[in-house]
Amino acid sequence: MKILVVNWRCIKNPEAGGAEIHMHEIFRRVASMGHDVTLVAHAYKGAPKEEVIDGIKTVRIGNRYLFHYAFKRYYKKYLEGKFDIVVDDISKIPLFTPQYVKEPLVGISLHIHGKTLYKELPKLVADYIINRELRIPEVYKGKLIFADSPSARDELIRMGHAPDRTALLYAGIDHELFKNNKAPKSERPLISYIGRLKRYKQVDLIVKAMPIILKEFPDAMLEIGGKGDDLPNIEAAVKEAHVEKNVRFLGFLSEEEKAKAMARATVTATMAEKEGWGITVIESNAAGTPVVGSNVQGLRDSIVDGRTGLLVEPGSSADLAHKIISLLNDRRMLDSMRSEAEKWAASFTWERSARDFLEAAESEIKNFKCK
Numbered sequence: 048m049k050i051l052v053v054n055w056r057c058i059k060n061p062e063a064g065g066a067e068i069h070m071h072e073i074f075r076r077v078a079s080m081g082h083d084v085t086l087v088a089h090a091y092k093g094a095p096k097e098e099v100i101d102g103i104k105t106v107r108i109g110n111r112y113l114f115h116y117a118f119k120r121y122y123k124k125y126l127e128g129k130f131d132i133v134v135d136d137i138s139k140i141p142l143f144t145p146q147y148v149k150e151p152l153v154g155i156s157l158h159i160h161g162k163t164l165y166k167e168l169p170k171l172v173a174d175y176i177i178n179r180e181l182r183i184p185e186v187y188k189g190k191l192i193f194a195d196s197p198s199a200r201d202e203l204i205r206m207g208h209a210p211d212r213t214a215l216l217y218a219g220i221d222h223e224l225f226k227n228n229k230a231p232k233s234e235r236p237l238i239s240y241i242g243r244l245k246r247y248k249q250v251d252l253i254v255k256a257m258p259i260i261l262k263e264f265p266d267a268m269l270e271i272g273g274k275g276d277d278l279p280n281i282e283a284a285v286k287e288a289h290v291e292k293n294v295r296f297l298g299f300l301s302e303e304e305k306a307k308a309m310a311r312a313t314v315t316a317t318m319a320e321k322e323g324w325g326i327t328v329i330e331s332n333a334a335g336t337p338v339v340g341s342n343v344q345g346l347r348d349s350i351v352d353g354r355t356g357l358l359v360e361p362g363s364s365a366d367l368a369h370k371i372i373s374l375l376n377d378r379r380m381l382d383s384m385r386s387e388a389e390k391w392a393a394s395f396t397w398e399r400s401a402r403d404f405l406e407a408a409e410s411e412i413k414n415f416k417c418k
Contacts (some may be wrong), residue, residue, distance in 0.1 A: 049083045049406065050074070051126060051233040053144065054136035055114055057088040057105050057232040062194050064243055065326055066157050069218050070193060071101070073135075076401035078102030085130070088120065089114035115142050116364070117213065132408050135187075139164075143186050151415035153408065154192040155216065156183070157323035158345075159202050165245035166320070177212075184208040191411055193322040194406075196348040216404060218326050219397035221302070225333040228306035232313065232335075236375050239312035241297075241305055241334070242327050244275030249341075251277075251284035252364045257289050259368035264375055269316075272297035274307050284335045309334035314374055317346065318359070318367060325349035328356070329395050330389035337381065339370050355388040 056063050056073040063168050069087075078084040079102055090096065090107035095244070097106050109117025119142075129147055137156040144152055159180055161355055164173035183192075184207035192208060193216035194200035203213050211393065233243045240253055250271060271281065278296075285294045300308060309315065315331040315338045322345030328338045338356035340346045350356040357374065360366040374381050 048133045048348075048405075048411070049129065050085070050132055050134060050408070051130040051150075052084060052103075052136060053087065053122075053142060054119055054135040055138055057086060057107065057109070058095075058100060059094065059105075060088065060091055060110075060305055065218075065323065066136060066155075069157055070136050070155065070327065071103070072219060072221075073216075073400045073404055074103055075101035076397050081406070082405075085126075087118060087126075087383075088118070092135070100347055104165070107161070107351075111360060115140060118142060119147055121146065121363065132412055133143070133262040137183065137192070139176055139189075141183055141186065143179075143182075143215045145187055145190055151411045152189055152190055154183075154190055154372075156192050156203060157195045157199065158321070159183075159199070161321070163247040163320050181206065186203055191407065193407075196322075198252035198344040198348050199236070199323050202344060213405060216407075217395055217400055218324050219395045219400045220326065220330050220333055220392065221395070222333060222396065224302055225306050225310070225330070228303050228310065229334075230307040230310040233311050237311060237313045238267065238269045238371060239272070239308060239315045239331075240269070241272040241300065241308055242316070242317070243329075244271075244281060245275050246275045246277045247320045248275075248277070249318040249320055249362070250281050252362065252367065253316045254281060254284040254288055254290065254294065255364035256316070256371065257290045257293060257367060260371055260375075261290065261293060263372050267293060267375075269294045270306065270308060270312065271295070272300045273298045284353065290319050305330075306334060309336055312336045314356075314371055316340065316367060316371065318342065318362075318364075319346065322346050322349075329392050332356075332392035335385045335389055337374065337384035337388050338366050339367060339374070351387070351391060355384060355391045368398045 056067050058067050074084050085104045087106045087113050108121050111241045133148050133152045135151050135154045137154050200213050204210050309331045317337050317340040324345050331338050342358040342359045357370045
């Protein structure tokens with residue numbers, strides 16, 4: 048097949064996140080299976096206009112603000128009619144491709160941002176994006192849209208997208224990465240957060256849990272790995288909680304460093320306001336580390352409560368602290384969760400995701416031709 052993928056960002060974009068990882072890992076495997084994959088994304092400073100990344104021909108046009116207009120023009124001038132199927136990776140501002148794309152088209156929607164945008168953007172900008180997201184069921188009516196978790200799929204259906212045109216396309220992980228980068232568990236209690244430092248991730252809530260944890264385990268440590276614009280807020284929370292001696296900032300981590308950091312942790316914590324799925328949850332599980340996290344969309348799917356981790360009352364640092372303490376006090380439960388976490392993670396592979404996509408794509412192309 049000749050496959051066209053469109054996403055605001057490519058995997059090398061400095062602002063790339065979970066949506067870009069999901070897209071890249073699936074389609075580089077699709078490309079390795081012999082299919083012709085082209086990605087169009089927005090340009091950014093220092094990036095070449097075209098390059099091949101892991102078998103994916105990557106074309107960069109326009110800019111981060113007006114990419115939706117630039118892509119429509121570029122498609123009509125250079126791409127229309129040249130592909131078997133088009134994949135619209137719907138993220139933040141939808142591209143509304145069904146209004147002009149002529150080929151069979153499917154969408155991938157990992158995260159309806161909704162009100163979480165008010166934590167990241169000025170109100171007028173957030174209002175604009177939320178309004179555009181709410182139009183997805185109308186504009187993409189009849190198009191198959193993939194979600195990466197049952198709760199993300201259910202949200203699309205609640206918004207009005209037809210249940211029979213909403214499917215699951217789970218994220219995988221790089222199992223070899225975690226197999227080859229094992230690390231001994233920390234001798235002292237070690238809580239870990241590895242991911243982007245954004246407001247909606249609410250890493251400050253993990254920091255605020257530390258004083259409660261330290262009353263029971265005075266030598267406990269919190270490691271925070273990653274980068275993002277919420278770093279100053281998190282650093283301020285550390286000072287306000289007076290836990291500077293028990294918090295370590297790791298900064299940006301390579302994939303190998305990330306795997307080792309997850310492996311040495313006693314438990315991973317995540318208090319995001321909302322997720323599409325939670326790749327870092329499954330990655331932590333692959334490293335043999337259970338996850339304690341918010342009982343919110345996405346995380347309630349990736350964390351199997353009581354088996355691979357524990358779910359926490361959203362927004363509650365106190366509940367997070369008490370759940371972590373309960374694990375630290377129960378070595379038998381902790382060991383059981385480590386074993387179950389590894390088993391759970393083993394079922395999520397990018398190869399499976401790529402095969403699932405191709406099967407659905409072939410069906411969509413066949414149905415399109417029959418119309």
